[in-house]
Amino acid sequence: MADVSNLDAFVEFERVQKSYDGENLVVKDLNLSMPKGEFLTMLGPSGSGKTTCLMMLAGFETATHGDIRLGGTSINNIPPHKRGIGMVFQNYALFPHMTIAENLSFPLEVRKMGKTDREVKVMRALDMVEMGAFGGRRPSQLSGGQQQRIALARALVFEPELVLMDEPLGALDKQLREKMQFEITHLAHRLGITVVYVTHDQTEALTMSDRVAVFEDGRIQQLDPPDKLYEEPQNSFVAQFIGENNTLEGVVKEIKGGTALVQLDNGDLIDAKPVNVSKAGERTRVSIRPERVEFNKDRMPEGAHTLKAEVMEFIYMGDIFRTRLRVAGKDDFFVKTRNAPDQERLVPGQEIEIGWLADDCRALDA
Amino acid sequence: MSDTTQSGPVLAADGTPLKRSLSRALRRQKIRALMLIAPLLLFVLVTFILPIGDMLFRSVENQIVSETLPRTVVALKSWDATSGETPDEAVYAALAIDLKMAAEAKLHTRVGSRLNYEKPGISSLFRKAGRQVKKWDVENDGPYKARFLDLHKGWGDPDVWSTIQTYSPKFTNGYFLNSADMKKGADGPEWRPEDEQIYWLLLKRTMFMSMAITLSCIALAYPVAWILANLPARTSNMLMILVLLPFWTSLLVRTSAWKVMLQQQGVINDTLVWLGLVGDDARLAMINNQFGTIVTMTHILLPFMILPMYSVMKTIQPTYLRAAKSLGATNWTAFWRVYFPQSVPGIGAGSILVFILSIGYYITPELVGGTKGVFISNRIAYHISTSLNWGLAAALGAILLALVLILYWAYDKIVGIDNVKLG
Amino acid sequence: MKLTKLSALVASTALCAPMAMAQDMADELTIVSWGGSYSASQKNAYHDPYTAMTGVKIINDESSAEAVAKLRAMNEAGNVTWDVVDVVASDAMRLCDEGLAEEIDHDADLAPAPDGTPASEDFGDLLVSECFVPQIVYSTTFGYRTDLVGDTPPTSVCAIFDLDAYPGKRSLQKRPIDNMEWALYCDGVAKDEIYDVLSTPEGVKRGLDKLGTIKDNVVWWSAGAETPQLLADGEVVMGSTYNGRLFSAIAEQNQPIAMLWDMQSFDLDGWIIPTGLSPERKARAMDYLRFATDTQRLADQAKYISYGPARASSAPLVGKHAELGIDMAPHMPTDPANATNVHIYDYEWWADNRDDLNAKFQAWLAK
Secondary structure: OOOOOOOOOOEEEEEEEEEOOOOOEEEEEEEEEEOOOOEEEEEOOOOOOHHHHHHHHHOOOOOOEEEEEEOOEEOOOOOHHHOOEEEEOOOOOOOOOOOHHHHHHHHHHOOOOOHHHHHHHHHHHHHHOOOHHHOOOOHHHOOHHHHHHHHHHHHHOOOOOEEEEEOOOOOOOHHHHHHHHHHHHHHHHHHOOEEEEEEOOHHHHHHHOOEEEEEEOOEEEEEEOHHHHHHOOOOHHHHHHOOOOEEEEEEEEEEEOOEEEEEEOOOOEEEEEEOOOOOOOOEEEEEEOHHHOEOOHHHOOOOOOOEEEEEEEEEEOOOEEEEEEEEOOEEEEEEEEEOOOOOOOOOOOOEEEEEOOHHHOEEEOO | OHHHHOOOOOEOOOOOEHHHHHHHHHHHHHHHHHHHHHHHHHHHHHHHHHHHHHHHHHOOEOHHHHHHOHHHHHHHOOOOHHHOOOOOHHHHHHHHHHHHHHHHOOOHHHHHHHHHOOOOOHHHHHHHHHHHHOOOOOOOOOOHHHHHHHHOHHHHOHHHHHHHHHOOOOEOOHHHHHHOOEEEEOOEEEEOOHHHOOHHHHHHHHHHHHHHHHHHHHHHHHHHHHHHHHOOHHHHHHHHHHHHHHHHOOHHHHHHHHHHHHOOOOHHHHHHHHHOOOOHHHOOOOOOOHHHHHHHHHHHHHHHHHHHHHHHHOOOOHHHHHHHHHOOOOHHHHHHHHHHHHHHHHHHHHHHHHHHHHHHOOHHHHHHOOOOOOOHHHHHHHHHHOOOOHHHHHHHHHHHHHHHHHHHHHHHHHOOHHHOOOO | OHHHHHHHHHHHHHOOHHHHHHHHOOOEEEEEOOOHHHHHHHHHHHHHHHHHHHOOEEEEEOOHHHHHHHHHHHHHHOOOOOOEEEEEHHHHHHHHHOOOEOOOOHHHHOOOOOOOOOHHHHHHHHOOOOOOEEEEEEEEEEEEEOOOOOOOOOOOHHHHHOOOOOOOOEEEEOOOOOHHHHHHHHOOOOHHHHHHHHOOHHHHHHHHHHHHOOHHHEEEEOOOOHHHHHHHHOOOOEEEEEHHHHHHHHHHOOOOEEEEEEEEEEEEEEEEOEOOOOHHHHHHHHHHHHHHOOHHHHHHHOOOOOOEEOOHHHHHHOOEOOOOOOEOHHHOOOOOOOOOOEEOOOHHHHHHHHHHHHHHHHHHHHO
């Protein structure tokens, strides 16, 4: 609808930089391009620049350098109220002096929509979030989850093509949060809107998004779909930040046939998949997911290098077992196993051998 | 759960009805709570409620006449004030006894002062008569009418007697009538002569001026409070000290400073003349009039407007404005539809404070108000400290109190009193 | 009679009497006055010598401006904390009428003049109330800017009504007292008929009409310091205030201001003793009063402030200003050269008519 020339790039950041004090860059050389209808999450620790990016897109912050485009047009000089972007705020920002219906009617009023049209749209939006009966109440009379729905409805009621959400579920309890994650994703896909979603909760990012942009230090470290992000982290920050991870440090001995031989600092040798190491002699940090570690000799991949490990602690977690091991002189190496009838339960003090597929063990930057 | 099937009252564990058991437990709690706040309650009672009660009582109380002149009051009952004749001998005889007793107790001048508020001249009539009557033998020295008329011809003035008669009841609405520029006439209340009417005018003027002061305080305080609420804490704290600074300066100093600024040979006029904007012979009159009063009072009361506004604005999160803009509102619409309504409680609280304070101010209007900038509180101060006519002062105060309560009520109806936040 | 009193006085001040009397007199005094240079002059002339003589501690309270209301409130509360109070004569009369001030037997309670003249004769007509002991005679009179009146400085009080000869603003006190008398006087009423005229509604209207001719050119003051400041700033050409204030502006601050003594309005300021004191405190207050109003003490006060002593016998003893060294007599309102044409203020008349006329005056002012 909006852009015939380049359907693939509905929202674009090109070489965007942002500095508040003229000395430090909060956002460094950001490039991002997202197609229409995508649900993209900006994930990162606080201070990583993700919220600043969102605010620049919304128009509340100006980019110090670079270009932000929406539907092919640069919006750097367009004031926020003319961008037509819906936004859901962390604290919902429902206007406390207006009723729910008035809150929803507000964006329609400022667009000079007639009264009957407004009422129809408001009602439809309320029904959409299953809050049809609450139009006459004040925001303070609603629970957190209900306010969240209203905030969502208000951001959608004027039918924007792009909706920004700034940690919208941060204030909800766990159960409600999971329910809302589900609802928001469904709604977004059903309406076909483009969503940029900011969160610091990786589970949220993984469960909701089409793609996740991991932010750190003002840069996007990796921009990929959730499965790829989890299974193929491009650097050790992403590996650490997304999910649980075991890391071991060492030096690359040789790279041969798509596999790197890494000598750990205690002298042991292991196989790993070279991701951002290119030649022998480089220091590296290898990363392996706890659930990909094998200690059952029968199931050990063929020809794999193995490491000696001592069981330090066995933690029963219901659906899974977590076992803490001492490996290569470090005692924070975890193994996750499924709670199955034939699953062996390790005993503290037990000496075992562990190994893995070389593809699961990624040699990343040191 | 099983209670639902039970008939009759629900019982506590020991068999007493649950309701009684609960109310007993709550009563103990209530008594304890009451004991805790008792000192405060007592303090409020003694320092607020009692004085206000006393003031309301004084505005109608008039026991002095019947207590000091009991026989005269009784004897006067049958006298017809409209006859134009002086009362008969019996009244004068009663007065002689009353006055002699009063003079011995040194009370005759008090009743004289009281009646002098209603008719000038009675004060000295009583003062002089008391001095003489003390020496009389009130049993045998008659006839008294002639003797009193001998003392002063004022005793033969029917107006004097009708004043005593009018003000002999223990309670009077005279003070309130006086407050409304009226007086007790022969046939009920009547207007005072035009050259004595002042309170109605002053009341209107006080209301008008207080409104003007409140409005100019709102206009000036709003941007200041907004800046304070939106600056980083460090800067706003510093600026807040500037806002509070006037509180540490004497009221008289601030008032005098405005005189220096605004008078005809003052700083502003000198500057305007120097710039050639006004001629030396056409200097602006900016003080000793309503303008000067409004300027000075606005300056003095401004902090009372800024502080509640600031504390309310501080709680309005900037995301509301962002939200409004993201929903398509222009800067102005976002402010007017979203920010402003949320700041109304601060405006309300500040306005109530400033308005009530300004109708009670009298020092500043006295010093800079000239003839047109005088408030009704100046007259209250006069009656409290100079004329000692506390009854009239109390009546004026009661009217002012009633007026404030009415405005408060109106505010509650229009804006809603829960829409007031002092911090 | 006279002799025994005199010997008693000598005995009480010179011999062992203070020791004996200390037992039935309080050893602390709270004295209320106006503050500023006026209180300072009282401290120098009365308080310090009295403390030196008796060891009594004197606490100064500067509440005279609200004395009448406060005394009444204290009296109603049954807790009078003041021992001696300095008030103007009209306030003393009101306090006396309200039973808030003790009646004083002037001859018995006050010291006679050095030549033996009883106090009542020495004070003469100034004893305007049974409760009042006069201390000073001050006057409300006019000062004018010497540089703004041209070659013809005003010599008559009626200059204030002469806008042609003396254009510009004038300052007058925001009350009817004095202003009404001056207005009628300048409207042609003979001095001794002023109060008769003022007793009629037509007279009041006549006075207000006369004031109305200059109403737009008047700055109304309510604090004594205002006129000297207005004169110093050049805001007004001439203005009324207390003569002592003008003395300070002229002699101490060297402002281009001169006095216009014509029709100056004499007024009195003095002491009252509140009713409701305990016998010990009353005895001490009376003892102080006797000391502070004797001939020498009243003359001493004039060294510090330009107000005339209320006793006839004090006048010859008035000396030089304690700091400036100026001869004070010519600056006294009572000096014959200044008192050629004075206005005698009728206390009794104003006590009766003050509130009524004040209401009319304020109503006129407000319109």
